[in-house]
Amino acid sequence: MVELRPLGVSRAFTDGRNLYTENLTPGRDVYGERLVTLRGIEYRQWDPRRSKLAALLLKGWKILPLQRSSQVLYLGAASGTTVSHVSDIVLEGTVYAVEVSRRVFQKLLDLAEARHNVLPILADASKPDAYAGTVGRVDLVYQDIAQRDQVEILERNLRFLNPDGTVILIVKSRSIDVAREPAAVYRTVESALRKKGLHVLGTVPLDPFQRDHAAVIAEFSHS
Ligand SMILES: C[S@@+](CC[C@H](N)C(=O)[O-])C[C@H]1O[C@@H](n2cnc3c(N)ncnc32)[C@H](O)[C@@H]1O
Structure with a gap:
């Protein structure tokens, strides 16, 4: 992942292809989704096939x-x-x-x-x-x-x-x-x-x- 842009929705982001939300519980995933850290902040990939x-x-x-x-x-x-x-x-x-x-x-x-x-x-x-x-x-x-x-x-x-x-x-x-x-x-x-x-x-x-x-x-x- 190169860069994340805000989506216009609080704490939700995109890298142009995938969606992410800023993880409220860093270090923990919920359904096996990918966790990504960028500049010290952890994000959870938001899967459109699951959500x-x-x-x-x-x-x-x-x-x-x-x-x-x-x-x-x-x-x-x-x-x-x-x-x-x-x-x-x-x-x-x-x-x-x-x-x-x-x-x-x-x-x-x-x-x-x-x-x-x-x-x-x-x-x-x-x-x-x-x-x-x-x-x-x-x-x-x-x-x-x-x-x-x-x-x-x-x-x-x-x-x-x-x-x-x-x-x-x-x-x-x-x-x-x-x-x-x-x-x-x-x-x-x-x-x-x-x-x-x-x-x-x-x-x-x-x-x-x-x-x-x-x-x-x-x-x-x-x-
Ligand atoms: C398609 S799943 C929901 C998936 C979930 N929204 C998500 O994106 O993670 C539908 C859920 O609705 C629940 N459900 C069905 N009828 C309901 C009702 N009358 N009241 C509350 N929940 C109900 C089912 O038990 C099931 O867990």
Whole structure:
């Protein structure tokens, strides 16, 4: 690696080809990613084949609403691959990481032990009352749960979003309809979000990093 340039997102960088975040826990990797030290600072390579958020950035979406102090509600945290990079970025913020599967939750707990800004929540995102007492107002709702009723689940979680906050919904077209063209599935999701009072800022297909997946970025409609 020759040089790193800021991405326009706090603590996230590129060398022109790969993405990196500044490691909050120097010396420790999370999922076998490469660690690189440059001028005394350690970075973790952010793999777009393991993290759809990295794929979104590499596909050219540059307006990521994440700052050092951002509050994030992350639905479908799994073992924390992407959560770990968000945690690197929002150094002084919080990542409320919701996951329903006990099988992967232990890994998320281990991750949170080393990262002060990750708050793991074992819960079903379709029943947000269970964590309403824990989660505060957030700047970003990021949802990656690969479920058929994902728009309804997202809608139930909009109560946590600041009026000027952002939604990133990861859509796996096969989870919604295996038979339809992914582009048609994405249009259906966009239209469902509009009906819920959201303004769609863009839909970015994540191929070739994540086949038949797209990120739909939205905010509250103020019109
Ligand atoms: C594709 S994986 C998420 C990968 C993760 N976002 C990442 O990039 O590291 C989807 C996860 O959503 C979880 N999930 C599915 N339905 C859920 C629900 N209703 N509430 C919370 N988590 C859910 C699954 O258990 C699974 O771990």
